[in-house]
Each structure stands twice: as C-alpha cells, then as structure tokens.
Amino acid sequence: MTIVRKAVDVNLGALAEALEKKICAACDYLDTAECHPEKCMVAFARKVLAFVLPKGVLDLPGAAQLIPAQDLKVYVPEDVAAALAETLRQCRECRDNHSPDCVIALTRACLENALTGHRIDYPGSVFLYLARLREQDPRLAELVARELRGGSGPEAGR
Amino acid sequence: MGEGYFKQRNGLYVLDVMGACGLMTGEQFRGLAAAAAELGVPAVKLTTRQTVVLLVPEDKAAALKAAVESLGLRVAPYHNVVRPVMACPGNKDLCPRALGDALGLGQALQERYTGQEVPKDFKISVAGCPRGCTEPYCADFGVVAVGGEAYDVALGGFGGSSRPRHGQLIARRVPRDAVFAILDHVLERYRALAQPREKLGRAVERLGLEAFMPPAHLLRPAEEPDPVLLELKAFLGGRE
Numbered sequence: 001m002t003i004v005r006k007a008v009d010v011n012l013g014a015l016a017e018a019l020e021k022k023i024c025a026a027c028d029y030l031d032t033a034e035c036h037p038e039k040c041m042v043a044f045a046r047k048v049l050a051f052v053l054p055k056g057v058l059d060l061p062g063a064a065q066l067i068p069a070q071d072l073k074v075y076v077p078e079d080v081a082a083a084l085a086e087t088l089r090q091c092r093e094c095r096d097n098h099s100p101d102c103v104i105a106l107t108r109a110c111l112e113n114a115l116t117g118h119r120i121d122y123p124g125s126v127f128l129y130l131a132r133l134r135e136q137d138p139r140l141a142e143l144v145a146r147e148l149r150g151g152s153g154p155e156a157g158r
Numbered sequence: 159m160g161e162g163y164f165k166q167r168n169g170l171y172v173l174d175v176m177g178a179c180g181l182m183t184g185e186q187f188r189g190l191a192a193a194a195a196e197l198g199v200p201a202v203k204l205t206t207r208q209t210v211v212l213l214v215p216e217d218k219a220a221a222l223k224a225a226v227e228s229l230g231l232r233v234a235p236y237h238n239v240v241r242p243v244m245a246c247p248g249n250k251d252l253c254p255r256a257l258g259d260a261l262g263l264g265q266a267l268q269e270r271y272t273g274q275e276v277p278k279d280f281k282i283s284v285a286g287c288p289r290g291c292t293e294p295y296c297a298d299f300g301v302v303a304v305g306g307e308a309y310d311v312a313l314g315g316f317g318g319s320s321r322p323r324h325g326q327l328i329a330r331r332v333p334r335d336a337v338f339a340i341l342d343h344v345l346e347r348y349r350a351l352a353q354p355r356e357k358l359g360r361a362v363e364r365l366g367l368e369a370f371m372p373p374a375h376l377l378r379p380a381e382e383p384d385p386v387l388l389e390l391k392a393f394l395g396g397r398e
Binding site for chain 1: 257288289304305306384386387389390391393394
C-alpha cells in the first residue's frame with residue numbers, strides 16, 4: 001500500500017523547536033531592534049512550518065522562491081548543524097520522489113543558504129546527502145553526523 | 159480511423175472500450191458485466207492505457223458494441239490516431255498527492271483529440287504531480303500538474319519500443335488553456351513534418367526539438383499563482 005505523506009507523518013514541531021532553541025535562542029539579535037524576521041532565513045523557515053502545521057500538508061509549490069535573499073547574518077555552524085540534522089531526522093527518504101517544495105526541504109534550504117550561501121541538491125536520501133555535504137564542507141558534515149549519532153531531538157547535547 | 163477490434167489467436171475478437179480516462183460509473187460496469195454475460199464474453203482485461211478489452215465471439219461483436227455505446231462508453235479508436243488519454247486520479251477530491259486537476263484535464267483532452275489522425279499513434283498522459291504515475295515522460299505528449307492551475311509539458315516520449323525514449327520538457331508552469339494551444343501546435347507541426355508512420359519522438363530526433371516548439375506566447379507561465387502560495391505570502395507578511 002502506498003503511504004501518503006502528510007504533515008502528521010513527520011514531527012514538524014521538533015523541527016520548529018530545533019530552529020527556535022538551537023538557532024534563534026543563540027542569535028545576538030534576538031529581542032533587539034536588529035531582529036528583522038522578514039529578512040531572516042530561520043524566521044522564514046519557522047513561519048512556513050507554522051503555516052503548514054494546521055493545514056496538514058507537506059508540499060508548498062513555489063514557496064522556495066520566497067526564501068529571503070537579504071539575510072547577511074553570520075551563522076555559527078555548531079548552532080545550525082543541530083537543526084540541519086533535525087531536517088534529516090524527519091526526512092522520509094523519498095529518493096526519486098523527493099520534492100524541493102517539501103517544507104522539510106525548504107527548511108534545509110534555508111539552513112544551507114544561511115551557512116554556505118547556496119543550496120545543496122538533495123538526493124532524496126540522508127546517507128547520500130551526507131556524502132554530498134562531506135564533499136563540500138567536511139567540517140559541517142561531521143557536525144551534522146555527530147548530531148545524528150548522538151542527538152535524539154532538539155534538546156540533545158544541550 | 160480504425161477501431162479497437164481485433165481477432166485473437168483463439169478465433170475470438172477483442173473490443174477495446176474506453177471510459178473517461180479509465181473512469182467508469184458503477185452503472186457502466188454493471189452494464190458491461192451484464193452485456194458480457196449475455197453475449198458469451200469469456201474474459202475482460204484492463205489495459206495499460208486505462209481501457210477495458212472484452213473477448214467476444216465474432217457474431218456477437220456488433221451487439222456488444224451497441225451495448226457499450228448504450229452505456230455512454232465507446233470503442234477506442236485505433237491505428238495512427240490520437241489514442242485514449244491516460245490520466246491519474248489527481249484532482250481536489252481524489253489523490254491526496256495531486257497538485258492540480260489531472261483527471262479533468264485528461265478527460266477534456268480525450269474529448270477533444272482522441273481519434274484525430276496523425277502520422278503514427280499518438281499517446282497523451284496527464285499526471286497530477288511530478289511522481290508521474292501515468293508516466294508522462296513516456297508519452298508523445300506528457301502533462302504534469304505543478305500547483306495551482308499550472309502544468310509542465312513534455313514532448314516526444316514513448317515506451318512501447320525496443321528503443322524507448324524520454325520526452326523533453328518544452329513548457330513550464332503554463333496555464334490549462336495553453337496546454338490545449340500547445341498540443342494544437344504540436345499536432346499541426348507533427349502532421350506537417352513527420353514521415354508516414356514516424357513516431358513524434360523520432361521526428362524530433364531527426365529534425366530537432368525546435369521544429370516542434372510552440373511560439374513563445376504559448377509558453378508564458380501561468381499568471382495566477384497558487385492560492386496556497388498567495389495565502390503563505392499573506393501569512394509571511396503578518397506579524398510573527
């Protein structure tokens with residue numbers, strides 16, 4: 001039987017929590033006049049997750065074009081790695097049917113943009129993604145792999 | 159134009175019956191079953207193109223055809239024509255994965271084009287999402303819903319061959335009306351340029367894709383964005 005993926009099949013709450021507690025909470029601009037959610041890739045990802053949660057959908061065709069392009073903050077790989085790992089934890093390994101419009105992929109794209117300024121083409125598989133990430137950024141790949149090995153959720157390693 | 163009516167090795171004939179892209183009502187199925195029982199049909203088979211073939215003795219074929227037509231169904235056209243359209247059950251009521259109305263578009267395409275004569279059999283497939291259960295890249299003309307009322311279009315694919323070929327994407331995110339206009343253009347070019355009995359994909363290989371490309375105004379992306387995307391934009395514009 002075909003398993004139809006819906007938002008209830010994945011833990012988007014854990015993803016939102018990882019963004020909030022691992023990245024936003026560590027952000028120097030939090031609760032200051034310099035916090036501009038409309039320009040922030042992490043705030044964008046959090047809002048998209050908040051948008052889809054009550055709707056029960058995973059795909060948002062065209063949403064990738066709305067990712068803010070003017071986020072010039074410097075992100076710390078250690079903070080972002082935990083959230084990036086959480087996107088992989090929630091990934092359903094869609095392989096050829098991977099959709100770049102999936103909110104998990106959108107969140108991952110935001111984090112990739114935040115750290116490296118560009119997206120990594122997701123191959124639909126966590127293992128293959130880590131291999132690809134290792135080719136581009138061995139240190140980040142190691143941080144993400146460590147999070148995946150040791151972490152059980154957004155609270156792990158705190 | 160030929161009809162789907164062929165003699166089999168055992169002397170029986172098959173009648174190829176098409177519904178609305180594979181969709182039939184319970185009444186039509188019951189009617190087919192009753193006709194099959196009455197006319198000595200020993201077997202019924204579902205086909206890859208979402209039609210139904212019924213085995214029938216030659217002397218009962220005319221009566222079976224009349225029964226089929228009385229149910230609002232028809233015998234599928236055959237030979238070098240636009241064949242029955244394949245469409246997945248993608249729309250707002252059925253497949254949860256669907257990004258647009260594939261079934262309704264497929265039925266409209268079938269209504270308008272099936273049976274039109276072309277140099278070689280011409281197959282159309284419509285899918286409601288990029289997963290492509292109806293294999294749109296293996297069709298002469300493949301359509302994929304991509305959200306809202308927009309569709310991608312691929313050209314020149316086919317599977318039934320020792321040298322199958324994948325279709326090439328020629329239009330992205332075009333509106334529903336443009337799908338018909340693009341198909342009109344492609345069929346006109348195909349009839350004008352292809353050799354007799356040459357598949358569209360082979361003609362594309364021989365002449366280049368450019369010879370079949372629709373004019374730029376038919377390839378303009380849909381102007382109306384997906385309503386969910388509009389809602390997301392409004393949501394993003396609000397306070398966190």
